[in-house]
Amino acid sequence: CKKKEERYEAQFLVLFNSATKLVGYAKTEEEFSQFSRFIYDDVEEYHKLYDKYHSYDNINNIKTINDNAGKEPVKVDKRIIDLLLFSKEVYEETSGKVNIAMGSVLEIWHDYREAGIQDPINSQLPPMDELEEASKHTNIHDLIINEEDSTVYLQDENMSLDVGAIAKGYAAEQVVQNAIKHAKNIEKPLNV
Numbered sequence: 001c002k003k004k005e006e007r008y009e010a011q012f013l014v015l016f017n018s019a020t021k022l023v024g025y026a027k028t029e030e031e032f033s034q035f036s037r038f039i040y041d042d043v044e045e046y047h048k049l050y051d052k053y054h055s056y057d058n059i060n061n062i063k064t065i066n067d068n069a070g071k072e073p074v075k076v077d078k079r080i081i082d083l084l085l086f087s088k089e090v091y092e093e094t095s096g097k098v099n100i101a102m103g104s105v106l107e108i109w110h111d112y113r114e115a116g117i118q119d120p121i122n123s124q125l126p127p128m129d130e131l132e133e134a135s136k137h138t139n140i141h142d143l144i145i146n147e148e149d150s151t152v153y154l155q156d157e158n159m160s161l162d163v164g165a166i167a168k169g170y171a172a173e174q175v176v177q178n179a180i181k182h183a184k185n186i187e188k189p190l191n192v
Contacts, residue, residue: 008032015047016168046171070157091140103160104134
């Protein structure tokens with residue numbers, strides 16, 4: 001008799017500030033655990049690359065790009081280049097409604113939201129003039145991508161990227177494609 005595959009689940013809560021739940025079938029718990037580890041490690045790499053808040057050793061990420069706005073191009077991983085190119089396509093397809101160059105505006109909203117969470121009684125909306133000034137630094141055409149050199153440069157020193165509207169879903173799709181390739185390459189493929 002051939003051993004039937006069992007259903008297993010795993011979940012993690014840290015990456016992309018989201019709950020991630022994996023469900024799969026494998027012959028052993030060890031087999032599923034190894035595959036889950038592959039998924040976690042892959043998601044963690046995308047999380048670090050697309051993070052705009054934290055720096056990581058030996059990784060140039062979205063934060064690194066923002067920190068160098070108006071200064072110099074930043075050499076980045078191809079996965080960042082791919083996300084940014086995809087984001088520019090989405091910008092065109094949505095007539096500018098999805099714009100990863102809105103970081104300067106979103107940062108103001110973020111700061112006021114955090115202040116409101118800390119002190120709800122005195123919470124307030126950002127001043128319109130502050131938002132309007134920040135909106136002058138959201139031109140996606142100031143995002144210069146050099147695929148050949150694998151660099152990204154923000155021409156406007158006050159510009160910043162915020163890939164939050166796209167990165168999580170984009171990374172999830174990439175991880176799924178990587179998992180499918182990985183499952184095909186292991187000796188006893190999992191049913192994904």
